[in-house]
Amino acid sequence: MDNFNFYSPTEFVFGKDRETECGKYVKKYGGKKVLVHFGGGSAEKSGLLAKVRKSLEQAGVSYTELGGVQPNPRDTLVYKGIELCRSEGVDFILAVGGGSVIDSAKAIAAGTLYEGDFWDFYCGTPIEKALPIGVVLTIAAAGSEGSGNSVITKEDGLLKRGTGSDLLRSRFSILDPALTQTLPAYQTACGATDIMAHVFERYFTNTKEVEITDRLCEAVLLTMVKEVPRVIKDPDNYEACANIMWAGMVAHNNIVGVGRQQDWNSHGMEHELSALYDCAHGAGLAVIMPAWMEYVRSHNVMRFCQMATRVFGCQMDYENPDATALEGICCFRRFLKSIGMPINFDELGAKAEDIPVLVEKLGIGDGRRAGFMELDRQDVTRIYEIAVKAKI
């Protein structure tokens, strides 16, 4: 196991109707003038925003609002948010939504207190201060409610880039599973895929002797394999939603990933897909991740056998471990298909002829991307090609 620091100071407030307490928690963590940041009309239509406003008013906290965050959140709205926070003297940002809204809120939080262009943070400049943020989560997916990460897309050139800092960790995150019961099955499935991908990015490692984090990763994956089909079949299943929602946090606050080298190449390759086609991040991952698995499995076939047997219940083929590895990957792809995810370029709306563009945007040049298996331009090309024609 490698040396590490683990720091997850967010107060998680979990359960039915807990969003009605958001005003109390904003106040507890020092917010006096709040920016309520949200996405499209669904938070308004569902009555969630009304509940949030009422809770803030009851707590005597004043607020201003900025909606309109899109999936794959854009820099353009971040600039607007920064301007608004400065002109209104905002001291706390409350993100009401999913990963896109939270990531946008994080960018605004850091950008408001920075004299330069906030995009610097997404090009390597370390964040030195940020406004405190709070979260009311509406979909189990990105894990941004428990992480210090943020991913933003630059409108100009559709560049999707990430940043991370403990300063971006929310002070509190309210997770009410009932809020996810109204989601369309496709969105739930996209979120579930993202959660599983967050675990797999950590699971496939070259670090030896990491039984505790291996087992914790498998715990999240086993939960998803059980609970996701239940909620796809019956979106009103509160208990299944609750298990998935907590699994989504556990998958990404890094408790399952500490002390080990991680991969994140599937996320990198997917970011180019969703930047180019504006597809859902989870859908892009469903196409890329099994293709990546197929391509890299020979790097450590036993690790894929471990996934196959422990997560998907495959029997180990001791004469032919690669068959077990492939069976595990096939189980994963079959699972994704069964919950309504695309599994190849066609189903995603991506085009094989764009592969050179995708590869170019990854910016590998003549180098290699670090990870479980180092990847050069040829490798990522090959992985995109596997994804083009994947089937069950």
Next chain:
Amino acid sequence: MDNFNFYSPTEFVFGKDRETECGKYVKKYGGKKVLVHFGGGSAEKSGLLAKVRKSLEQAGVSYTELGGVQPNPRDTLVYKGIELCRSEGVDFILAVGGGSVIDSAKAIAAGTLYEGDFWDFYCGTPIEKALPIGVVLTIAAAGSEGSGNSVITKEDGLLKRGTGSDLLRSRFSILDPALTQTLPAYQTACGATDIMAHVFERYFTNTKEVEITDRLCEAVLLTMVKEVPRVIKDPDNYEACANIMWAGMVAHNNIVGVGRQQDWNSHGMEHELSALYDCAHGAGLAVIMPAWMEYVRSHNVMRFCQMATRVFGCQMDYENPDATALEGICCFRRFLKSIGMPINFDELGAKAEDIPVLVEKLGIGDGRRAGFMELDRQDVTRIYEIAVKAKI
């Protein structure tokens, strides 16, 4: 799943030689005048205290010291510590040791800022403020490095009582697995038993539909089943120590126990054993917990089957689930015996004729203790009796 709050703001600093950074972390979290609190001579002899002193001096932090914490830490030393903190103007307590030292430090931290008798906190008075504490952990066991709990024994009458508050959570906890490599096998085994017990106290629940926390509990248990025998056989195995040390934190900061009713009756019954006989807490648990399992298994035999099959790899007997449940409990007891733990009163040094005293001290009266299965005086008597004559 029940509604819950989860809050674990401690910064965990994990890995080889990280104790040399303790001065830096004390400073980061605002300590200027530190009480270094420790146990017997081993921290001195091993050179650990010298490293801690050096690190504090390098960080320009002044300190005073109080050693002598015993296993099952006593109120008498807590009073001494409170007096010392007040007279020296201490603003931060650094616990260098295991659960006893940390629990003693927590009691001093709360007691120093309280006008009344600190023992009030262990009789139900809520804690309203406490000095900040930090931890350099020397044994994987109590999980106190990640929890807000503290257990103290009152010298007069040997009463062992606990308290809990988020204010008692340490600001940082340094976990260097190498520090645990020097421990005698018996102490390691006691610690491992305590870790597993912390999980089982959460695992046996009446809350339905808690797959994610079930799986996380099992992840910790599976890790212990694999790693503990390795370190008992080879105390120098850093990797096994590392997995156990992180498992010990995960087992008790409550990430595996949120949203579900918990039990804690085995801990309660054990506390009377270690208070009366001054035995190691883990050794007492090894005797009590399987006896408790045997007695309560009929309350939900399927939950015991789940443990047997998922944790100990038993085959399910679909015609006779109780046989599988018993086999799982037998596997647990066999595991404890194999790592050198006592499994009955005799091996622990306890006496059957003391059972009425033990039961009396539990203070149940004519009532019942809440938990997985409610227990009255007759029930706990019966459990102690099972523990008297337990064998493999």
